[in-house]
Structures are given as C-alpha cells and as structure tokens.
C-alpha cells in the first residue's frame with residue numbers, strides 16, 4: 001500500500017483514523033505492517049502490500065479460486081475492449097468522465113474495471129472480500145494511483161463522504177444482503193458525487209419489455225448474444241413472464257447442487273461450455289438456453305469463467321428495476337437513471 005491510502009482509510013468499527021506502523025517497504029510501497037485505530041486500538045495487518053480488514057475470504061472462497069485461475073482473462077487488451085463497454089453500460093459513465101476523480105470500485109475482483117478507470121486517469125480504490133485483491137494488485141501494478149483493500153463491503157474501512165464516484169458491477173447480489181451492501185456504500189460518496197450499481201435481474205425479459213420496449217433487440221444481443229427475428233418479438237413479449245419463471249427456477253435448481261460441489265469439480269464441469277456454445281447458437285436449440293445457462297462469449301476461456309461465475313457463488317440474489325429504484329429513492333439519491341442493462345441504476349448524492 002502507499003502512504004496516500006492512509007488518508008482514505010478509517011477503522012471499520014469506530015470510524016476513527018488509523019496509524020501505520022510499517023515493518024517492510026519497497027520504495028514508496030509499504031509491504032508489511034500494522035494499521036492501528038487511534039480510537040478503539042483495534043489492529044489490522046498489512047500483508048503483501050495490502051491492508052487486510054478481514055481474517056480470510058469467508059463465504060467468497062469460490063471467488064478467490066475464480067480470480068486465481070482467470071487472472072487476466074477479462075482485462076481489456078489492444079484488440080478487445082469488452083470490459084470498457086460493460087463499464088459504460090453498467091454505470092452510464094464514459095471512462096474519461098472520471099479523469100482526475102477519486103473513485104471506489106466496490107467488489108473489484110481481478111480489477112478489470114479499475115483498469116478501465118485508471119487508464120482514464122482516475123485514482124481508484126478497489127475493495128474485495130476475496131483474495132482477488134492480490135491478483136488485482138499485480139494486474140494494476142503499472143498504475144501508481146490505484147489502491148487495493150481486502151475488506152467486507154458491509155463494514156467498509158473507508159473515510160466517509162470522500163469519493164467522487166462509487167461503482168459496483170456484479171457484486172452486491174453476491175453478498176448475504178444486497179440492499180444492506182448498497183446502503184453501506186452511500187455514506188462513502190461525497191455530497192454531489194455519484195453512484196452506479198449493476199445487479200442480477202429478476203424477471204429480466206418482462207423488465208426489458210416494460211422499461212425498454214424500443215431497445216429489446218440491442219439488449220437481448222448484449223445479454224444473450226443472439227438476435228431475435230422481428231416477427232417473433234410479439235410472441236416473446238407475451239411469453240416473457242413464463243420464460244422468466246422457467247429460467248429462474250431451472251437455474252435455482254441447478255445451483256442448489258452446483259454450489260455444494262467442490263470448486264475443482266465444478267471448474268472441470270464448466271469446460272462443457274466450450275463445445276456447448278456451438279450447439280446453443282443453433283436456433284433449434286435456443287430452448288436449451290432457458291434450461292441450462294452457460295457463458296456465451298466467443299472466447300472459450302471467458303465462457304468457462306462466466307459459467308463458473310454463475311454456478312459457484314454461495315449467494316446469488318436477483319432484483320427487479322422497481323426494487324432497486326426504490327432503494328435509490330429511499331437513500332435520498334437524486335437524478336436516478338435506469339440504464340439499458342438489466343439491472344443497472346445510477347444516482348447522485350444531493351449536495352449537503
């Protein structure tokens with residue numbers, strides 16, 4: 001960690017400031033030491049250059065496994081900007097809007113969106129409960145204004161009201177309580193600052209037709225990687241409720257078993273997504289997509305990753321637009337926007 005991070009940290013219990021007792025340094029970087037609370041005297045270790053506010057990776061051990069196996073798979077490259085595009089559709093922000101801003105990535109994983117924000121010139125703090133923080137630290141080593149913290153979003157060790165922008169993409173529904181995790185982010189936004197979250201959708205097809213009737217095609221292409229012939233759209237609209245129910249209940253039933261498998265076995269089984277992809281792309285077999293979800297990315301490794309990411313996490317809640325918009329309203333946020341990626345919502349904390 002860098003000395004600068006100390007200005008952004010606070011005790012997760014009493015919110016007093018922390019004092020650093022460095023034990024080992026490498027240049028500007030503090031590799032090992034102790035952070036001691038000036039209020040309640042609790043102590044938190046710095047290990048391998050990262051402050052640790054949790055004893056281990058708790059219920060997210062499958063994510064430690066995931067990000068260790070696919071360390072750079074989803075990081076943008078010169079020829080592929082998928083994470084940047086997903087960042088834009090999930091937050092409603094262009095990366096360049098973040099230049100010079102202080103940004104929090106809540107649930108950073110291996111750091112693909114931190115990479116997007118850092119490339120645009122933001123200073124980014126990434127928090128994750130899993131050992132993905134160690135992978136992210138390596139992935140972002142070339143950006144001096146990025147910081148990693150291993151902590152629980154429900155007990156954030158951060159100074160209040162200091163971030164210009166907070167985003168959380170694909171994370172909050174993997175905590176024990178999506179709404180509580182969302183609420184705990186609000187106090188970190190400075191007055192006038194923004195927040196954007198993307199969580200898994202409940203009744204996805206029904207919400208597409210309800211909120212974005214003119215963008216059905218584009219959304220389905222983005223979410224399911226397939227194009228629906230225009231003449232079939234009315235049929236899809238009429239059956240949206242039933243299809244949502246079929247997809248959600250079959251997935252819940254499969255996850256009942258998959259979340260109980262040893263991660264190594266599940267990892268092996270997820271490789272079925274590599275050949276199944278070709279079958280799932282044949283229109284005759286589209287119904288299979290309803291019954292057994294697999295990653296549909298053209299990159300085979302990405303497909304295995306996405307499939308593992310779906311079937312492995314202990315918690316996986318789903319939410320409708322109406323529900324998430326309600327959380328934003330009750331948090332007193334303004335300029336609330338429903339974004340055409342289900343379910344992505346953005347808002348602004350009012351000026352004090």
Ligand SMILES: C[S@@+](CC[C@H](N)C(=O)[O-])C[C@H]1O[C@@H](n2cnc3c(N)ncnc32)[C@H](O)[C@@H]1O
Nearest residue numbers: 060063107108109128129130152153169171175
């Ligand atoms: C599906 S991954 C998404 C990671 C990253 N946002 C991305 O899209 O690449 C979900 C992440 O949420 C993290 N997570 C789950 N519960 C958490 C919590 N209570 N506090 C911090 N991170 C948490 C997991 O460790 C995991 O890395």
Ligand SMILES: [Zn+2]
Nearest residue numbers: 011014037040
């Ligand atoms: Zn304290």
